[in-house]
Amino acid sequence: MKSIKKIIKSQKVDMGGIILEQPLPNQFIDQLDPFLLIHHWDDRLKGNQKQNEAGVGPHPHRGFSPVTLVFKGGVHHQDSRGHSSIVMEGGTQWMFSGLGITHSERPYKELAELGGDFEIIQFWLNVPAKNKMEQPFYKPITKDETPTFISEDKKVQVAVVSGKFKDLKGVVETFTPVTTLRMDFEKDSELEFEIPSKQNSLIYVLNGQLQINNEEVTSKDFVWFNNDGDEIKIKSIQPSRAILLAGEPIGEEVVSYGPFVMNNHTQIMQAIKDSQMGKMGVLIEKF
Secondary structure, three states: OOOEEEEEEOEEEEEOOEEEEEEEOOOOOOOEOOEEEEEEEEEEEOOOOOHHHOOEEEEEEEOEEEEEEEEEOEEEEEEOOOOEEEEEOOOEEEEEOOOOEEEEEEEOHHHHHHOEEEEEEEEEEEOOHHHOOOOOEEEEEOOOOOOEEEOOOOOEEEEEEEOEEOOEEOOEOOOOOEEEEEEEEOOOOEEEEEOOOOOEEEEEEEEOEEEEOOEEEEOOEEEEEOOOOOEEEEEEOOOEEEEEEEEOOOOOOOEEEOOEEEOOHHHHHHHHHHHHOOOOOOOOOOO
8 A cells, every 4th residue: 555655735825916826835844746736726716807808828948848737717718829728617727838838727708798707727747858858739628538447336437637546547658657636526436556666656635535545535635645656546535526647767867947847957047038039939819
């Protein structure tokens, strides 16, 4: 069994006026290779906004994959490579920023105008140095396109975004082995998960109450595992939602600055310069 190293309560952060939960980084760990950051935005949008007044406007990235899991509402993605798509709840926006891309992330038009529940998780996934300057890509995945495991008693659903679970394989190809699971538990349900011991792994609880390997965790808990086994047992005490992330460590130096994640300071300085010169593309949003 994979033992729990630490259970850490998420902390609130202010990102440009948007109040988010930040499970990672936290006071105990800067990153859990290859996972660099996790943000959880759960809010009720007030409405009466234009779409370009809500969410996050155009900004650049280089050197990693920002991944957005949509739980409530919908996100309109636009980028400097010409992509424009809306992914609704249950879906995922998987972007690899590569040598550079500029994108925006807004609530879709009706949600901005009329208001309503909006909940997403975005995590930043590092990639090896040899891949950092490859061409960017963007992959929108709907709920229906996401392979989903349903337990025999119908009480647990596990959506497989990347990696493998049971006989299902996620639709995203990653540079290194990475498992991304979205988990929904009804009350008094249980399921076992097999995660290779060499993979760094975590569970973040969006809401509810779970028993993970006999330890109780609750809403906004970040569960950090040791690399000493390959089995995780989860039982639900209350209806709960959680994500499980596991990945093979890359084991390289990481230097980050704002939206850029590279391997040394010289590369960061070049990223800043390239962004200022427009080499990461220009995005003029269309609504």
